Amino acid sequence: MGPRAAGLVKWAMPVVGGLVYGFWAAAINRDTAAITGWNVLFGFVCAIAFAAAWIGVRMMAPLMKRELHALMWMAFAGIAFGFLYSQTGHTVLRSVIMSLAIAGSVFAVLFYRYYTHEDAEGHRVD
Known part of the structure; x- marks a missing residue:
């Protein structure tokens, strides 16, 4: 794998992982069969928090x-x-x-x- 592909994977993994995590959290948190705006917002907030934490840990952990x-x-x-x-x-x-x-x-x-x-x-x- 070349350096360009490695760089793409380095950023794609937290984003895709965050989207999966956010979808999963929103699906667990949903009270009714209908998807609401608050449920979608909850999923996106969870996705952003998860991806940001993953990127932060990935950047800091190798220095330890x-x-x-x-x-x-x-x-x-x-x-x-x-x-x-x-x-x-x-x-x-x-x-x-x-x-x-x-x-x-x-x-x-x-x-x-x-x-x-x-x-x-x-x-x-x-």
Whole structure:
């Protein structure tokens, strides 16, 4: 993949992910069968917030050490999942527990990946 295509993918992923996230949040939040203007607005606000957070984490995380890098993605995944899960009508306690389970899993996987993809001086090799 050339640099131009990589740059396109770098920006397309958060936008497409945000649109999917916003649509999903709006679909969960809808009370009736009819789609309302407030429901569409809610979906777009969620999409923009998700995409902005993804871009922010993607820009800041590589500057951190592997622990903080994994921790930033963990927080992003946990918050994003927790918000969607809270829209389903479950209790706050259940939303927190489910969110922590997802966040912990993301941290474990990413910490392992970042730990195994460093050389002896702590520089990323990929």
